[in-house]
Amino acid sequence: MYLRKLKLINFRNYHQLDLKLHPKMNVFIGDNAQGKTNILEAIYMTGTGKSFRTSKEREIIKMDKDKSYIHVEGEKKYTSVSVEIKLEENKKKQMKVNGVTLTKNVDLLSNVHVIVFSPEDLKLVKEGPVERRKFMDIEISNMKPRYYHQLGQYNRVLIQRNNLLKKIHHDRKYMATLDIWDEKLVELGTSIMKERIKFILRLNTLSRLLHRKITDNKENLEIKYMSNIKEVHDEERIQHYFHRDLKKVLDIDIQRGTTTVGPHRDDLGVYVNGIDIRIFGSQGQQRTSALALKLAEIELMKAETGEYPILLLDDVMSELDVKRQAFLVKSLRDIQTFITTTDLNALSTLNLEAKNIYYVEKATVRQNDEKDINELKSK
Ligand SMILES: Nc1ncnc2c1ncn2[C@@H]1O[C@H](COP(=O)(O)OP(=O)(O)OP(=O)(O)O)[C@@H](O)[C@H]1O
Numbered sequence: 001m002y003l004r005k006l007k008l009i010n011f012r013n014y015h016q017l018d019l020k021l022h023p024k025m026n027v028f029i030g031d032n033a034q035g036k037t038n039i040l041e042a043i044y045m046t047g048t049g050k051s052f053r054t055s056k057e058r059e060i061i062k063m064d065k066d067k068s069y070i071h072v073e074g075e076k077k078y079t080s081v082s083v084e085i086k087l088e089e090n091k092k093k094q095m096k097v098n099g100v101t102l103t104k105n106v107d108l109l110s111n112v113h114v115i116v117f118s119p120e121d122l123k124l125v126k127e128g129p130v131e132r133r134k135f136m137d138i139e140i141s142n143m144k145p146r147y148y149h150q151l152g153q154y155n156r157v158l159i160q161r162n163n164l165l166k167k168i169h170h171d172r173k174y175m176a177t178l179d180i181w182d183e184k185l186v187e188l189g190t191s192i193m194k195e196r197i198k199f200i201l202r203l204n205t206l207s208r209l210l211h212r213k214i215t216d217n218k219e220n221l222e223i224k225y226m227s228n229i230k231e232v233h234d235e236e237r238i239q240h241y242f243h244r245d246l247k248k249v250l251d252i253d254i255q256r257g258t259t260t261v262g263p264h265r266d267d268l269g270v271y272v273n274g275i276d277i278r279i280f281g282s283q284g285q286q287r288t289s290a291l292a293l294k295l296a297e298i299e300l301m302k303a304e305t306g307e308y309p310i311l312l313l314d315d316v317m318s319e320l321d322v323k324r325q326a327f328l329v330k331s332l333r334d335i336q337t338f339i340t341t342t343d344l345n346a347l348s349t350l351n352l353e354a355k356n357i358y359y360v361e362k363a364t365v366r367q368n369d370e371k372d373i374n375e376l377k378s379k
Helices: 036-048 129-143 145-170 172-214 235-248 250-256 283-305 322-331 370-377
Strands: 002-011 014-020 025-029 067-075 080-088 094-097 100-102 114-117 221-226 267-272 310-314 337-341 357-361 364-367
Touching: 002 036, 014 036, 014 364, 025 036, 036 067, 036 080, 036 114, 036 129, 036 310, 036 337, 114 129, 114 283, 129 145, 129 172, 129 267, 129 283, 145 172, 145 250, 172 221, 172 235, 172 283, 172 322, 221 283, 235 250, 267 283, 283 322
Parallel strands: 025 337, 025 357, 114 310, 310 337
Antiparallel strands: 002 014, 002 067, 067 080, 080 094, 094 100, 221 267, 357 364
16 A cells, blocks of 8 residues: 555644655655654554554644644555544544544554554564564554454453452452453453464564575574463463463462563564574674564565555664665565655665655755755765
8 A cells, every 4th residue: 555645734843744655665854853753653643543652642742732633645455545633632532534533543453554663673672572562562453453452451451450469468358359350361361362373473484584585594583472371372271371370370469469470471582593582692683683573564464454554664774784774675665665864875775766755854844856866965
């Protein structure tokens, strides 16, 4: 799919912006803090309803205003799509797809498919399990809105159960209602684990192939779903062992007032040639694996939705060496891509033309002519 048009009103530092977008490559160049990432953030919001930078909607609305508006129009394989989002201070976000008002965020997810890749993602392998869980959850949610819904339910049940554990710590009479919460936690947690296992299995096959290409067949990547529950093979066994483990650690959990087993504690294991590179990998190995995972995710989304998603590359090119850049660029051929950069020379591997370049300065965006490109390159 691709987007044709973007309109912003009072979004971050933009008062008003109307942009015609290129169906393939869109490069936003400008100095720091001019508004490049803000454009990517707006596009991401039309796909997910959320920002990839903040959970506070107030931060997104232009500082001196109380309302903000985003509108994109695009083309999918068989249909056109229009998504509008209105943010208003202290009010619920309003969303419309093709003019029809949506009541739940989950209904927005299957319209504009979008993947964001930032320098943070290159640290995915190196960072802690929280980041890797977030990676799994965001990517599965973008493909399967139902998962997003279940994850929300699971997290709410988890909070309730943790509150109950705290009460039980002070008064055992509350024990009577624990089973009800355990049932719900196990049911929802099992669905989440099943989806994650499926996702990781498919991602493993795809990322391994891509990784072999990036490393000239020298390295073998393997990713594994790491659960703290002993057996995660089929639904019945996940349920059985999840239940059993909750009971096993109950005394500890009551003491701590928190649930110590379940998918909220799981991780993604990343191995190269059998070595756990989360701990023992070089920075280069960790980055290459992260790149392979991200590219695999694009392919997976294509397999799942029938078309390539839109890709947002936020300042990521300058973080990659020429070889990895070239590989990434080769993989982008059929994908509408939005890139932010402060330096056009960092994009030497792209065959850019004037129509691909947007110059961003103090919340204004200007398309360049050939002369400008050469000027920018020689800077
Ligand atoms: N709610 C807001 N209202 C007004 N301006 C805002 C708001 N939020 C952020 N800004 C401004 O937006 C600018 C940052 O924009 P953005 O993050 O897109 O920068 P950038 O061009 O991508 O820079 P960099 O290259 O450093 O990443 C800053 O000037 C910041 O003050």
